[in-house]
Amino acid sequence: MKGKEPEKRSILKQKLKVINLGIEIFADDLKRQGVEVISVDWQPPAGGDEELLRLLEKLGA
Amino acid sequence: MEKGNYRDSVTLMKVSNEVSKLKGVSQAAVLMATPLNKRFLTDAGFKGSEVEKAGPDDLIIAIEAANEEALESPVARVEEMLSSRESMKAEEIRPRSLASAVKVMSDANLALISIPGRFAKREAMNALESGLDVFLFSSNVPREDEVELKEAAKARGLLVMGPDCGTSIINGVVLGFGNVVRRGSVGIVSASGTGIQQVSTLLDGEGLGLSHAIGTGGNDLSEKVGGTTTMEGIRLLEEDEDTRVIVLISKPPGPKTSAKILNAASGSNKPVVVNFLGEGDAGASKQVRAVTLEDAARMASGFVNGKRTGAHPFSVSESRVRSLAQSESSEMSKTQRYIRGLYSGGTLCYESQVVLTPLIGEVFSNAPLKPESRIDDATVSRKNACIDMGSEEFVVGRPHPMIDYSLRKNRLLQEARDPETAVVLLDVVLGYGSNEDPAREIRHTIASAKKLAGAGRRYLSVVASIIGTREDPQDLQKQAKELASVGVVLMPSNAQAARFAALVASRGAVGRKLFGNER
Incomplete structure (x- = not known):
């Protein structure tokens, strides 16, 4: 195996614990499957103002 | 506002x-x-x-x-x-950002992101930096950003499934749109969500199951992205002891990426079924090529069961199919010549074109096999046409047509009014993520469409396949019963539905090509 690759347990071997951003039914469906999930109350950064967003990104915010 | x-x-x-x-x-x-x-x-x-x-x-x-x-x-x-x-x-705790969510759930290992595409890279990168694998459902993410995300993931030993990833099934857990299927020994790596859904439900119908299905996102095998997630997916399934057979699904990639993936497939320690839709030929001994999703499922089950089975155009006998097709076309008027496919699954739309083209000739589409078959206006069908109603032009800011049937219902009526429409071909996709009760949703519209055609002294044939299982929340049997009650002809796979539509629209003439010397 390639020695350079960082050690990380494969996602296929883990019990999924999910953070959901966006469509709510995806989180609901995961709960129905017995998966632990936490939903972020996501809103567009800078109130969706694209110019402000670009500016913030330039500033590394 | x-x-x-x-x-x-x-x-x-x-x-x-x-x-x-x-x-x-x-x-x-x-x-x-x-x-x-x-x-x-x-x-x-x-x-x-x-x-x-x-x-x-x-x-x-x-x-x-x-x-x-x-x-x-x-x-x-x-x-x-x-x-x-x-x-x-x-x-519930509703953190306002990914960073605070990670603080609340410190052992989280996956971020499921479906926010508008222009904000997706930022959040996906945050997730990777927090050590999370990412399932990125969002579409409209620029290719450069996709490359950057996938490189960042690779450097951290993480996986980015997406952008534009519809389905993954990891350890039996469905992410995004997916069906409740058995656990088993077939592992899938797929650029197509509905590709996973069709192959996994067909396997499930045969009593077989999945180890994992890793969605890569629709652009992973583009030359620009170069298959980073696909290669990683193959590697993960090769190492996975539950996986005995690997299935790769994608539309045909560019030549460089195709060579790279085929090379990885033939060097694999496990049998690999490669389904670059529409591309055939036998490959090396451990690698077979499937033309359709249905072929891919059949070949994978052949490897699991240790015996290969031949391809048949239909699951039921030729005589039964012919008589059913005959009864569908017997009351059609002469003007009714064309097939109109209205799809929620992009790959199912593509698969139908792969099946239909050799049977009936050119098929127009907004997601065509060849650029010259691109339809000028996707909102109006022309001749034989298959429309991907989940494509960008129909969905920005709207739910996907697997959830929201309203655009497809309107379109169904539009096709019914067209005196040239012989058959409307549909996919009905069940499972998590999809509409809670598709049959109830479209039943009345189908009945109205048939009535509309009837009023014009025509008979409209509606042919569909249901992508689902009995264990799905919507229940395959119940959906099938309700659709059949309004006169929908149901076929066991999307490929068979397309073949049947061709048989009906051609008044049986394509039978020779379909059944050949099977008689």
Whole structure:
């Protein structure tokens, strides 16, 4: 195996614990499957103002 | 209009549907002001400077009622529904950012991201930096950003499934749109969500199951991205002891990427079924090529069961198929010549074109096999046509057609009015993520479409395949029964549905090509 690759347990071997951003039914469906999930109350950064967003990104915010 | 108030399109569809049913409301739409939605509003008669000024992050509540007074209670109801959804979740912890979510759930290992594409890279990168694998459902993410995300993931030993990833099934858990299928020994790596759904449900129908299905996102095998997630997916499944056979699914990639993937496949320590849709030929001994999704499922099951089975055009006998096709076409008028495929699954739309083209000739599409078959206007069919109604032009700011059937219902009626339509071909996709009861959703429209055609002394044939299992929340048997009750001919796979449609539209003439020397 390639020695350079960082050690990380494969996602296929883990019990999924999910953070959901966006469509709510995806989180609901995961709960129905017995998966632990936490939903972020996501809103567009800078109130969706694209110019402000670009500016913030330039500033590394 | 509410400025900068973001709600996801599925939540908004539910609110719209409920408000539309309120007394005194003639029509209602609650949606984000994307260009497509604004056009939709204007077409529906909602005009004005507020609609024009609104941007894609602004929420529009559009309600039509008899008078100003009659508007009050529906508007209040919308506000209530939108806020109750929030308060309902208030008992739960609702972090405002990914960073605070990671603090609350410190052992989280996956981020499921479905926010608008232009914000997706930022959040996906945050997730990777927090050590999370990413399932990125969002579409419209630029290729450069995809490359950057996938490189960042690779450097950290993480996986980015997406952008534009519809389905993954990891350890039996469905992410995004997917069916409740058995666990088993077939592992899938797929650039197509509905590809996973079709192959996994066909395997399930045969009593076989999946180890894992890793979605890569629709652009992973583009030359620009070069298959980073696909290669990683193959590696993970090769190391996975539960996986005995690997299935790769994609539309045909570019030549460089194709060579790279085929090379990895033939060097694999496990049998690999490569399904680059439409591309055949036998490969090296451990690698076989499947032309359709149905072939891929059949070949994978051949490897699991240790015996290969030959391809048949239909699961039932030739005589039964022919007599069924004959009864479908017997009352058609001479003008009815064409097949109109209305798809929610992009790959199913593509698979149908792969099946239909050798049988009936050129098929026009908004997602065509060849650029010259691109349809000028996807909202109007031309000759034989297969329309991917989940493509960008139909979905920005709207729920996917697997959830929201409204555009497909309108289109079905439009096709029924066209005297040249012989067969409407549909996919009905069940499983998590999809509409809660598709049959109930489209039953009446199908009946109306058939009536419309009947009024013009025509018979409209409606042929469908249901992508689902008995264990799906919508229940395959129940859906099948209800669709059959309004005269839909159901086929066990999308490929068979397309073949059957060709048999009907050609009044049996393609039978020779289909059955050849099977007789």
